[in-house]
Amino acid sequence: MTIVLFLIVGIAAGFLATRIMGLNTDPLTTIAIGVAGALVGGFVLRTLVMVSGWMAGFVGAVLGAILLIWLWKIYRR
Template sequence: MGIVLLIIIGAAAGFLATRAFGWEADIPTTVVIGMAGALVGGFALRALVTMAVWMAGFVGAVLGAVALVWLWQKYGR
């Protein structure tokens, strides 16, 4: 369902993008450009979000380990 939604949104985005740049294109070209842009942008954004989530988990793990080492040194001995 996600790809179908990207295609539908892409058709509208292509129309808006061609109008924003003042480019007069026929309807099929406008729709194809918008769909391709939506697919590329959607997949790129998902990849960036996935990397951000992974990095957040890594930072959280490091901070947790630092906190435990500090607690162990302060109260463990």
């Protein structure tokens, strides 16, 4: 059940992050960005802020996905 919730949060975070950053990607890329962002942002945010719960994971996932999109845009040039 935890993996399914993790994927759902990652998908939602990827969708939200791509819309915030104005990136037009296919669904598979959006999901990959969200899940990677959930890994990066979720763990970093939980470690740094020491906040537990799924909401902290979601916020971290969105922030992590935005960070990945930003890095992708910079290094893609």
